[in-house]
Amino acid sequence: MARKTDIPSLFYGEPRKFDPNFRGPIKKRSCTDVLCCFIFIGVIFGYIGLGTVAWVHGDPRKVVYPTDSHGQFCGYQNTPNANKSILFYFNMLKCANPAVLINLQCPTTQLCVSKCPDRFATLMDVWTTSDLNYYKQFCKAGFEKNSKKVADVIRDEDCPSMIVPSRPFLQRCFPDFITKNGILTVGNQTVFKDGENKQRSVSDLKVAAKSISSLLNAKEVGRKIFEDYANSWDWILIGLVITMVVSLAFILLLRYTAGVILWFIIFGVIIVVGFGIWHCYWEYSTLSMKPSANVTISDIGFHTDFSIYLQLSQTWLIFMISLCVIEVIVVVMLIFLRSRLRIAIALLKEGSRAISHIMSTLFYPIITFFLLAICIAYWAVTAVFLASSGNAVYKVTPSDDKCMHANLTCNPETFSQTNITKVCPGSQCMFAFYGGESVYHRYILVLHLCNLFVFLWLINFTVALGQCTLAGAFASYYWALKKPADIPAFPLFSSFVQAIRYHTGSLALGSLILAVVQMVRILLEYLDHKLRGSQNACARYVLCCLKCCFWCLEHFIKFMNRNAYIMIAIYGKSFCNSSRDAFFLLMRNVIRVAVLDKVTDFLLFLGKLLISGSVGVLAFFFFTRKIPVIQEEVPSLNYFWVPLLTVIFGSYMIAHGFFNVYAMCVDTLFLCFCEDLERNDGSPSRPYYMSPGLHKILRKGEEGAKLCAAS
Secondary structure: OOOOOOHHHHHHOOOOOOOOOOOOOOOOOOOOOHHHHHHHHHHHHHHHHHHHHHHHHOOOHHHHOOEOOOOOEOOOOOOOOOOOOEEEEOOHHHHOOHHHHOOOOOOOOEEEEOOOOOOOEEHHHHOOOOOHHHHHHHOOOOOOOOOOOHHHHHHOOOOOOEEOOEEEEOOEEEEOEEEEOOEEEEOOEOEEEOOOOOEEEHHHHHHHOHHHHHHHHHHHHHHHHHHHHHHHHHHHHHHHHHHHHHHHHHHHHHHHHHHHHHHHHHHHHHHHHHHHHHHHHHHHHHHHOOHHHOOOHHHHOOOOOHHHHHHOHHHHHHHHHHHHHHHHHHHHHHHHHHHHHHHHHHHHHHHHHHHHHOHHHHHHHHHHHHHHHHHHHHHHHHHHHHHOOOEEEEEEEOOOOOOOOOOOEEOOOOHHHOOHHHHOOOOEEEEEEEEOOOHHHHOHHHHHHHHHHHHHHHHHHHHHHHHHHHHHHHHHHHOOOOOOOOOOOOHHHHHHHHHHHHOHHHHHHHHHHHHHHHHHHHHHHHHHHHOOOOOOHHHHHHHHHHHHHHHHHHHHHHHHHHHHHHHHHHHOOOHHHHHHHHHHHHHHOHHHHHHHHHHHHHHHHHHHHHHHHHHHHHHHHHHOOOOHHHHHHOOOOOOOHHHHHHHHHHHHHHHHHHHHHHHHHHHHHHHHHHHHHHHOOOOOOOOOOOOHHHHHHHOOHHHHHHHHOOO
16 A cells, blocks of 8 residues: 655654565674674673683671681581681670661670670679689680689680570570560579679660661571572472473464453453452451451561461451452453454464464573673672681770770781780770772772673663563564575574574664663662651652653663664664654654553563462462362461462562563564565565455554554
């Protein structure tokens, strides 16, 4: 059909002209965005250099093993502390400063021990008793009772002034707090004597350990979660395998029964969410009759055992309302989009045909996953080595607050020869942290930021490479006039080689732009976290607006990059030219983009939701022992939600991986279809490359003509 140039064309470029030599993705290409390619390669080598420098200066043992006051690792093999893996604080009461507890460092002597004390005792009480032998295991190496007075021993911190019942946490001894009948106790006591024989309350210890009390609870939760994973990992794996099989079956079935399957997805989501609403209402109505279940969530506070919340009627009411909102949103969207569903289904059916002819594309996410795993692992290892960089730094720790030399840097080997010990009797040169004053350590924060930025760049490049590769393969399918005879051999491999050989610079440029925006978003989130307690309402408002703007900008760039990579795969142009061509093409078909393309995305999202939701419901009934046939096979769990949430999240990610290939296929076919309508008119000399079924629906009547382009 002949088309005339109109006003939109003046703004969004001229439509594509008929070219008898055009047969799909260009074969003869040249390298694009070469400068950015060299910069990207240079950054990769620099990143390798950064990792090497971090590896040379870093020592993961500083993160894994606690360090005593002499800078020695606790529990490290082939050292005097090999059998002493726990760090013991001489006087926990000196750890009351929360700022000190951030690094789990206190201004008191720290010693590596093999076990934590299990009783209350003071050095004064045991000085002349046989209990001193037990007490001595918490004293410095080589300590023997000699002519020193007990006061001098406490002043020089040769031994702790007191010990309290403790338990190991993060390889450190912390008071063993137990709450009985609402009363906080340690060793069944609420009061105790400190090293000066003064009466102290257990709450004083609680203040000293306040910053880590939540960590104690988190450690216990972590242990139980680990046990749950150990007991249910095989069933989690089975659930994920089921998801993979179902996702693959859905994609294959779409090839022959796209309409039936997609309508099944639509009604399946409505039914699954509806069942969830009914189940929540049934639980709510049942629990409402029990007086003990009418307590609000705020009344019981936070509990690590989430099953407690499932015994409250308010919890099920919240679930029911949330599912009702989801159900209403889905139904309303379907009502408004009902006239476009047939067209979207036709586009998805064409995508299923393309995938059936290029089945290797379904396995490309494995390559993406492998590359992403390498990037994440390298970033994490480099971050750990950077965090553990530096030499041991020692600070003067006085016995009282009157010493003017407190917190000054010192050398433990020469400290006894200085006059500090005379000016400040009882002061010690103790390990404080790992760091230094070298140029490397002054710029350690900059290196951390560089590590994060290059990581984001590489992650986005990996995703871009996958999108460009898949786009090239599916474009070669669309522009084959006789399918599958004209489809080139190994289209996925050929597209991958082309993307790497010719368009690394273009992919790197698009990834760089996205990485910069993501980096700014991370910095804004950091600033928001720092200013959360600020009283400056104007600063918080501006920051909130910036976060919103950059969120929108990131998603817009992702959308444009995706379409730019499709144009790169077809025409082999630079990133900027491809972005412009993609933008103009989309704007010439803006109605179709807004209506049809997003409808397919919505249908694919419903597919992911149905698969992950169905597997999640099955996992819920299994782990809660509500399937009579296999009740005995259910493992014993502390928290059934641990494997349940893992299965749901893993199922969604697997379905997302499969359907992402499908989404890329649909997006590529969509752009190719729009160009096909501009290049050709369906005559024998200029035939359409689209399938007759797709053309019949998309070009049906005047509605199809209006939706195709602004012409």
